[in-house]
Amino acid sequence: xxxxxxxxxxxxxxxxxxxxxxxxxxxxxxxxxxxxxxxxxxxxxxxxxxxxxxxxxxxxxxxxxxxxxxxxxxxxxxxxxxxxxxxxxxxxxxxxxxxxxxxxxxxxxxxxxxxxxxxxxxxxxxxxxxxxxxxxxxxxxxxxxxxxxxxxxxxxxxxxxxxxxxxxxxxxxxxxxxxxxxxxxxxxxxxxxxxxxxxx
Numbered sequence: 001x002x003x004x005x006x007x008x009x010x011x012x013x014x015x016x017x018x019x020x021x022x023x024x025x026x027x028x029x030x031x032x033x034x035x036x037x038x039x040x041x042x043x044x045x046x047x048x049x050x051x052x053x054x055x056x057x058x059x060x061x062x063x064x065x066x067x068x069x070x071x072x073x074x075x076x077x078x079x080x081x082x083x084x085x086x087x088x089x090x091x092x093x094x095x096x097x098x099x100x101x102x103x104x105x106x107x108x109x110x111x112x113x114x115x116x117x118x119x120x121x122x123x124x125x126x127x128x129x130x131x132x133x134x135x136x137x138x139x140x141x142x143x144x145x146x147x148x149x150x151x152x153x154x155x156x157x158x159x160x161x162x163x164x165x166x167x168x169x170x171x172x173x174x175x176x177x178x179x180x181x182x183x184x185x186x187x188x189x190x191x192x193x194x195x196x197x198x199x200x
Contacts, residue, residue: 012050014039015087016065017041032121032122051078061073061086063088074104085130086108087110091132096132098142106129139181149200150163151178178194
């Protein structure tokens with residue numbers, strides 16, 4: 001693995017799995033000599049560290065923490081306007097789009113190779129934004145994902161309308177768009193193809 005000399009760079013890792021935290025810390029220290037790594041395995045400790053040291057260059061935040069959703073943390077006052085990138089075990093299109101809309105710097109896969117993860121972290125530290133290339137997934141809006149998810153759960157149009165506070169005409173428009181993008185003609189085909197494409 002190539003190494004990159006980084007001095008005076010401060011990174012905060014937030015993850016509720018101690019083994020992953022320790023492994024990522026070790027990998028960063030080996031690959032990026034001179035980096036300063038802090039770790040937190042819960043929200044309160046992370047918030048305390050941010051309040052004590054407001055000059056973190058990058059915060060790598062696990063999307064699914066035991067006690068709170070990672071996106072909820074981003075809305076907290078102490079986390080606002082901080083250089084945050086999400087760490088996630090999955091690449092759910094809806095989560096990726098939400099991260100972009102919240103102004104988060106990147107969305108990194110925990111399943112990536114060590115070299116890819118380090119390279120992406122280097123790019124984040126250099127000011128780049130890093131998000132997975134979604135292809136078809138990127139063509140769907142967050143609301144279309146909501147409709148697709150409810151469709152997969154077996155909801156009829158009227159209940160989708162009620163659940164999402166949409167008119168039936170709007171739901172039908174979303175469904176026509178989904179059918180067109182997935183090249184299908186029925187609700188069952190739509191759900192099956194969406195699952196094959198890892199959209200849901």
